[in-house]
Amino acid sequence: MSSQVVSQTSYEIPKTQRAVTFAETHGPHTIQTDWPVTQPSELKPGEVLVRVVYSGVCHTDLHAWLGDWPLENKLPLVGGHEGSGYVAFIGPPLEGAEPCTLKVGDAVGIKWLADSCLHCEECGKGFESSCGQAKNSGFSVDGSFQQWAVSWGAHLTPIPAGFPLANAAPILCAGVTVYKALKEAAILKGEVVVIPGAGGGLGHLAVQYAKAMGYRVIAIDSGAEKEKLLASYGVTDFIDYQKGDVVEAVQKLTDGAGAHAAVVVASGSQAYEQALQYLRPHGALVCVGMPPNADIRANVFWTVVKSHRIIGSYVGNRQDAIEALELAAAGKVHTTFTIEPLANLPSVFERMHALTLNGRIVLDLQ
Template sequence: MLFLARLRRTSRIPGSTIRDLLEILVIRALRPPALVAVASLCHTDSVVTEDGFPTTLPCTASHEGADVQHFPIGARVMAAIPRNACGKCRSCQGPNDVHQYCQNLQGFLGIDIDGAFAEYLLCDARTSTTIPDNVSFMDAAPLACAGVTIYRAIIVSKVQKDGWIAIVGAGGGLGHLGIKFAKALGLNGVAVEARDEGLEVCKEAGADYVLDARKGKNELVEAIRAFIPQGPGVDATVNVSNADTAAALAYALTKMHGTMVQVAQPDNVIIPFVELIFRDIHVIGSLIAGSEVSQDMLNLVALHGIQVQKNVFHGLPEVPKMI
């Protein structure tokens, strides 16, 4: 989610917060919030509405979109989803790209704490990033979640330039960005999708090969053997599909000693033991991204003019139509 950081030049603004109708209203000084320019709807928002997370109501949705020293007033920034990491735990003391795993976070925007479907937003400046001048708010909003999530998954797969990466579920928000990022990073991209509309999205995104998952695992494995004979199989797969068979398919398409990055969040990730043990394929989970990787992604988008496929709704009254 995107916003303008601290537009007002005042260091404090009067405000109040009330959660209980019987609570006495007290006006107090608050740090200026960020003015929201664009916010996006994520699949996770629908998971929240279906009680997939222990969200306490009321809670404002959307996570795509305080003594701030590294952002000037009026800066265009992309808000990170995590807020208020403790700074002391093992994750916080580790590399920047694992800070989002802090177990003592105040919460995640739109899940545990209020998100960006509002005029103003309180976010964490430590994990937010600068939007390059040639990236619009409209393009940057979905990148706050979908973009950083799929970009980090590609990075942690460690596929080298000219290597092969497949994305299972490539015809959606994360997947089409993954294809574009992979191509911008100099990788060969294989898109796997099970919907006619999604297959067209994959082609438009620039995938080197587009495979229809409805043809079945065995036929897809043979198709990959045909164009990657030195494999057989891709160097890594990224699974962004919640389908029951998606993880097993991703595994089957990966070469021996390769890597499968699991991003989708089904109830269970099902992988045949033969694939796991006899082919020595490594499984990695990946969660959004730290600020440095997020900034790298935005810079890549700016450098290559990457466009995000969007379905635009104008104004907060349109939020119910999105859902």
């Protein structure tokens, strides 16, 4: 393995690099050793070259490889959108835009949202991910499963000083996604939020952000290891979905009243069906996990009578990412992760698909 990558005021940029790519949906992954590096002279206005040090692996990366979504990604593709590293070179400024405030050597994060126009109504309201010109890392543009990645200065997220890059990586998608979803639930301190999929990559962060925001957490997952992991975060209400009726268990834990919100990060559609049954009146179902070919079936009468809110929550905006990182850097949220080499990515996908991963996997790209 190469020497530790550190912040520098200048970088010697190679012609080639290590990367993991695939050329067809559900096709073989190729461990590249001579993948081309975009050279400084090739950077377009607004683009920044980042020396990626670590990259988290998200379930979205697996969905892209499997072709689960009704959207087409670029091929061949370098996946990944939880990249943490350092600014290595800054391209020319965009015409009419403010100069880039980043400096070479700054610690930054590459997120799912790689770029947006920042001028349309959606961007103006803070919904940059819904911009008609949005680009997505590791989907429509190459992402962070490579040592040198091109991103866009306006959307790179500064990483707080002293916060380890490996710890920051999972926050850049998993963390900001669940943080935004909890904000969308719009519940009050002390109220009950149920988190199906609580022991996974998104879920183990969601329970911590929920507790940091003052909510009472009921965690749903399966297995003694995940129960133990969640207990280490102070979660006392755990439901094993393989050992009984989930709806009945939530009702029992809430004295029959039901939950104020459910933030579903599970990858199975049954979690959505159950949530609509255990929500109390005026409860919110916040949809985050995206099982392939899944639908939400809500009875119109009871949705109206109970005034349920069904909310789709995409990734957070630029400010959400800053806030999510600040909470983690302050020690209020701790990522449980294992560092593995970049070449292990195919194995990581196999374990993720089998639902055997606890916490998050972070790839070392040094």
